[in-house]
Each structure stands twice: as C-alpha cells, then as structure tokens.
Amino acid sequence: xxxxxxxxxxxxxxxxxxxxxxxxxxxxxxxxxxxxxxxxxxxxxxxxxxxxxxxxxxxxxxxxxxxxxxxxxxxxxxxxxxxxxxxxxxxxxxxxxxxxxxxxxxxxxxxxxxxxxxxxxxxxxxxxxxxxxxxxxxxxxxxxxxxxxxxxxxxxxxxxxxxxxxxxxxxxxxxxxxxxxxxxxxxxxxxxxxxxxxxxxxxxxxxxxxxxxxxxxxxxxxxxxxxxxxxxxxxxxxxxxxxxxxxxxxxxxxxxxxxxxxxxxxxxxxxxxxxxxxxxxxxxxxxxxxxxxxxxxxxxxxxxxxxxxxxxxxxxxxxxxxxxxxxxxxxxxxxxxxxxxxxxxxxxxxxxxxxxxxxxxxxxxxxxxxxxxxxxxxxxxxxxxxxxxxxxxxxxxxxxxxxxxxxxxxxxxxxxxxxxxxxxxxxxxxxxxxxxxxxxxxxxx
Numbered sequence: 001x002x003x004x005x006x007x008x009x010x011x012x013x014x015x016x017x018x019x020x021x022x023x024x025x026x027x028x029x030x031x032x033x034x035x036x037x038x039x040x041x042x043x044x045x046x047x048x049x050x051x052x053x054x055x056x057x058x059x060x061x062x063x064x065x066x067x068x069x070x071x072x073x074x075x076x077x078x079x080x081x082x083x084x085x086x087x088x089x090x091x092x093x094x095x096x097x098x099x100x101x102x103x104x105x106x107x108x109x110x111x112x113x114x115x116x117x118x119x120x121x122x123x124x125x126x127x128x129x130x131x132x133x134x135x136x137x138x139x140x141x142x143x144x145x146x147x148x149x150x151x152x153x154x155x156x157x158x159x160x161x162x163x164x165x166x167x168x169x170x171x172x173x174x175x176x177x178x179x180x181x182x183x184x185x186x187x188x189x190x191x192x193x194x195x196x197x198x199x200x201x202x203x204x205x206x207x208x209x210x211x212x213x214x215x216x217x218x219x220x221x222x223x224x225x226x227x228x229x230x231x232x233x234x235x236x237x238x239x240x241x242x243x244x245x246x247x248x249x250x251x252x253x254x255x256x257x258x259x260x261x262x263x264x265x266x267x268x269x270x271x272x273x274x275x276x277x278x279x280x281x282x283x284x285x286x287x288x289x290x291x292x293x294x295x296x297x298x299x300x301x302x303x304x305x306x307x308x309x310x311x312x313x314x315x316x317x318x319x320x321x322x323x324x325x326x327x328x329x330x331x332x333x334x335x336x337x338x339x340x341x342x343x344x345x346x347x348x349x350x351x352x353x354x355x356x357x358x359x360x361x362x363x364x365x366x367x368x369x370x371x372x373x374x375x376x377x378x379x380x381x382x383x384x385x386x387x388x389x390x391x392x393x394x395x396x397x398x399x400x401x402x403x404x405x406x407x408x409x410x411x412x413x414x415x416x417x418x419x420x421x422x423x424x425x426x427x428x429x430x431x432x433x434x435x436x437x438x439x440x441x442x443x444x445x
Contacts, residue, residue: 007335017221039208041195102369104343105351140337141333146306154303161251164255263279278293371426375418
C-alpha cells in the first residue's frame with residue numbers, strides 16, 4: 001500500500017510496539033544503570049516511574065494526533081504540522097534529524113569498542129565500517145526489512161530482561177528463610193553493604209537521576225515518524241502506545257529493584273562494576289555470563305544504530321520530498337535510498353572524526369542528545385495541547401491538565417540543562433536550533 005508521500009505502508013502493529021519498546025530499552029539497563037543508582041539510591045525507582053508517566057503523556061498525544069489526521073505524511077513534521085504550522089514542523093524535523101545523527105555517532109563508537117572486547121586484535125575502524133554497512137544495507141533493502149530486524153532485536157532484549165526477572169525472583173525466594181528454602185553459598189544475597197538511605201543525595205540527587213532517566217527513554221517517539229509507512233496507523237499506533245507505559249516501567253523498575261535487593265550497594269551503585277545481569281546470571285550457574293551480556297549490549301547498541309539510520313533518513317526525506325533534489329528520490333521498493341546514503345555518509349564522517357579526535361568527540365556529541373530530545377518532546381506536547389483545546393471532544397480535562405503539567409516540567413528541565421551543562425554543549429545545541437529554524441523556506445503554491 002502506498003500513500004501521498006510515495007513511501008510504502010507495510011509496517012504492522014507488532015512492528016510499532018517493538019519499535020517503541022526497543023527504542024526505550026537501551027544498553028544502559030544492561031550495563032547496570034550504576035550512575036543513576038549512585039545519584040538517587042533506591043529512589044531511582046521513583047525516577048523510572050515518573051519518567052515512564054512522562055513518556056506516556058507524550059506518546060498519548062502522538063496517538064491522538066495520528067487519529068485526528070486523515071492524511072499521514074513523512075517525518076516528525078507530518079505529525080505536528082497541522083497543529084503548530086509548517087515552520088515549526090520544519091524545525092522539528094531538522095532537530096530530530098540532528099538528535100538521531102548524534103545517537104548514530106555515539107552508538108557507533110560504543111558498539112565498535114564493545115566488539116573489540118569480544119574479538120580483540122581487530123582495529124576499531126573495521127568494526128565501525130561493518131556496523132555502518134550492515135545498518136545501511138538493512139535500511140536500503142526495504143522498510144519491512146528494517147522493521148523485522150528491529151522486531152527481533154527488541155524481542156531478544158525483552159527476552160533477556162524477562163529471564164533476569166524470573167531468575168531474580170527465584171533468588172529472592174530461596175533467600176527468604178521464612179519460606180523454608182535454603183540458598184547455597186553462590187546464591188546468597190550479599191549483605192556486605194546496603195544503600196545508606198532511600199535517597200542518599202537528597203532531592204538534588206533524585207532530580208539529577210530523573211533527568212538522566214527521562215532522556216534514556218528517548219527513542220520511543222520513533223513510532224511517530226513511522227505513520228506514513230504503517231498499515232492503518234489510526235489503529236496500529238494508538239494500540240502500540242497503550243501498552244508502552246506498563247511495559248517500560250516493568251522492564252526497568254523490576255530489574256532495578258532486583259539489583260538493589262540482590263547485590264551489595266557498593267557494586268550496584270558503581271558504574272564501572274560488572275553488569276548486574278552478568279552477576280545474577282553467574283549466580284545461577286549460567287556459564288560465560290559476562291560474554292553473553294556483552295553480546296546483548298552489542299545487540300542493544302546495534303538496534304539503536306539501525307533505528308537511527310531509519311529516523312535520520314525519514315526526517316531528511318520529509319524535508320526534501322516533492323522537490324527535484326537527488327536526495328528525495330525513492331527506490332523501486334519505495335525506500336528513500338539517497339536520504340539513507342546521505343545519513344550514512346554523515347555517520348561515516350562522524351566515525352572518522354571520533355577516531356581522529358578520540359573519545360572526547362563522541363562523548364560531546366552524545367551530550368547534545370538530551371538538549372535536542374527535550375525540544376522534540378516539548379514540541380510534541382505543544383502540538384497535542386493545540387489539538388486538545390481546538391477540538392475539546394478529543395480528550396477530557398484530566399489529560400489536558402496532565403499534558404500541561406508535563407510540558408511545564410520538561411520546560412523547567414530544559415532550562416536546567418542549559419544552566420548546568422557545559423557552555424559548549426549549550427552553544428552547540430543553540431547552533432542546531434538556529435539552523436533548523438532559519439533554513440525554513442515557504443513552499444511556492
């Protein structure tokens with residue numbers, strides 16, 4: 001099935017569900033989330049719950065905007081343009097493109113380093129090139145190939161989390177003397193050290209962790225730009241969004257709770273400690289647990305690279321389509337081939353710069369993501385509020401109030417980012433925003 005964008009509508013509900021879920025489950029959870037746990041202590045559980053609620057409000061608005069539109073266009077602009085206008089929609093597309101390009105460069109560097117740990121002796125640039133070529137090839141083949149790949153990569157991540165939850169519950173049960181079970185030495189819960197309090201660093205530590213957690217969920221909004229390539233998006237996308245909240249909270253809150261309960265505080269709060277997944281797997285006798293988890297982390301990062309190539313190419317195509325530009329051409333499979341190649345080329349340049357300038361470059365690029373994803377979420381909330389107040393029958397007063405509260409909270413968080421982050425990051429984000437805004441040209445009738 002084709003639509004007015006020329007893209008092929010072949011994505012199904014199951015693809016959209018896994019895209020949203022996979023976008024939110026990144027490598028951070030498998031690595032242990034030690035940084036946010038150290039900042040917030042056990043109160044990090046509240047951070048994940050609040051972040052999940054924030055994401056749900058954003059995604060609920062996306063679902064309502066999709067339902068309210070009769071024609072679905074490509075990119076983030078296709079979702080928000082009817083509510084905030086073409087100029088701000090143009091801005092949203094370019095900021096979103098910049099966000100995912102930053103993800104691409106940062107994750108590409110990360111996956112290459114991890115592959116080098118699995119297969120030592122091979123230069124990093126070889127792994128980087130392999131990942132670029134593989135991700136580009138999948139996206140060039142067809143949108144269905146991309147979606148199926150992401151579906152199964154997300155499925156693997158979810159399966160590993162479910163296995164961890166089952167094993168964690170098993171360890172909890174056998175360590176509970178009141179139930180009559182006895183844990184052997186390897187499976188005993190450590191009591192060497194416990195969290196000093198529910199929130200060791202007070203409200204400021206909790207708030208800092210909340211900022212990190214919210215933007216670790218960035219990527220779930222990817223479902224918004226699949227609209228033009230989804231079969232019956234008015235059904236598929238809202239259905240996918242309805243399950244996002246409970247799944248994301250479950251897949252983060254339960255594992256973090258198990259980490260806090262089963263592992264010593266000195267280990268679970270240490271970002272440099274072994275992955276708690278590997279530790280728990282090892283306790284129940286799974287051989288080579290560290291290598292298995294390392295493979296899962298590589299899969300999680302490659303999933304982000306694959307999604308980033310999709311997101312950047314569709315955002316770019318959204319801006320170019322309808323023109324005579326080379327970038328706006330589609331293949332026989334209705335894939336924006338040239339837009340994909342352009343995004344992959346920018347990634348390749350980023351990888352080269354990372355190799356030349358060292359870790360500082362990709363860490364700087366990664367740091368800019370929180371700025372740009374904040375802006376995208378704020379624009380989605382503003383667009384949703386315009387819809388809610390223009391068409392009062394769309395939703396009730398509670399949803400309007402919740403959306404307004406989340407918008408205010410994200411705006412405050414964005415201001416805090418500007419104030420607390422290095423000035424170089426703020427300037428870099430400002431340059432992206434200015435370029436995104438002032439490159440708009442009104443289309444001739």
